[in-house]
Amino acid sequence: MAILNLQSNYEQGPPMDLVEQVIRDHGWKFKRVHDDEMAAEYHGKWCDYSLHFAWSNEVSAFHFTCAFDVRIPKEKRDSVYQLLALVNDRLWLGHFILWQDEGLPMYRHSLPLRGTSMSSEQIEDLLDISLAECERFYPTFQYVVWGGKPPEEALNAAIIDPVGEA
Numbered sequence: 001m002a003i004l005n006l007q008s009n010y011e012q013g014p015p016m017d018l019v020e021q022v023i024r025d026h027g028w029k030f031k032r033v034h035d036d037e038m039a040a041e042y043h044g045k046w047c048d049y050s051l052h053f054a055w056s057n058e059v060s061a062f063h064f065t066c067a068f069d070v071r072i073p074k075e076k077r078d079s080v081y082q083l084l085a086l087v088n089d090r091l092w093l094g095h096f097i098l099w100q101d102e103g104l105p106m107y108r109h110s111l112p113l114r115g116t117s118m119s120s121e122q123i124e125d126l127l128d129i130s131l132a133e134c135e136r137f138y139p140t141f142q143y144v145v146w147g148g149k150p151p152e153e154a155l156n157a158a159i160i161d162p163v164g165e166a
Contacts, residue, residue: 015062015118019053022123042066042131046138049131060114064094066130067106068138072098076145080105083144083151087137093129096137105141107134 016038023030023040028051030040040051047069054063072080080098084105088095094109107130111122136158143154 015055015113015123016053018118018120019123022120022127023051044131044138045135046142049134051127060112062111062113062118063108064110064126064130065106065108066134067099067102067104068134068141070105070138070141070145072103072105072141072145074103077103079144079151080141083140083154086151086155087140091133094133096133 016032016036019038020030020032023038028040028042030038032038036055036057038053040053042049042051049069050067052065052067055061056063077098084096084098094107096105096107098104099106109126109130111118111126139158140151140154143149143157144151147154149157
């Protein structure tokens with residue numbers, strides 16, 4: 001039995017058409033999986049990111065994930081879980097997780113939209129913020145997994161902002 005009666009008031013239909021237009025405008029590869037689901041690729045500075053967009057009529061919410069193109073070996077997962085806690089403490093929006101089945105780090109964010117509609121500006125902001133955070137923290141995962149650094153040291157090394165130009 002549901003505690004709240006969440007009826008979808010989304011009058012313009014699922015926001016996937018708008019997401020598709022934004023992704024198309026950026027020239028990124030994408031595939032419409034279903035009417036309420038879409039996958040896309042973004043070629044970042046550090047790796048290729050797999051983007052996934054989904055709409056749920058049941059809860060009137062939009063869900064977004066951005067998976068890194070790097071697998072975390074099982075023996076490194078405890079260190080990565082510590083790193084995730086440290087990284088997530090620094091985020092305002094969304095959070096990072098480790099996708100258990102695939103061993104991939106990913107960024108996740110959901111937007112409840114009951115009684116309102118999604119704008120192209122919201123999609124742009126979501127993409128801008130999430131991809132910036134993925135690019136910002138990707139090196140921390142590399143330092144922990146391949147560099148053997150402790151999570152705190154990896155985080156400190158990865159978030160140093162360069163000053164000036166080389």
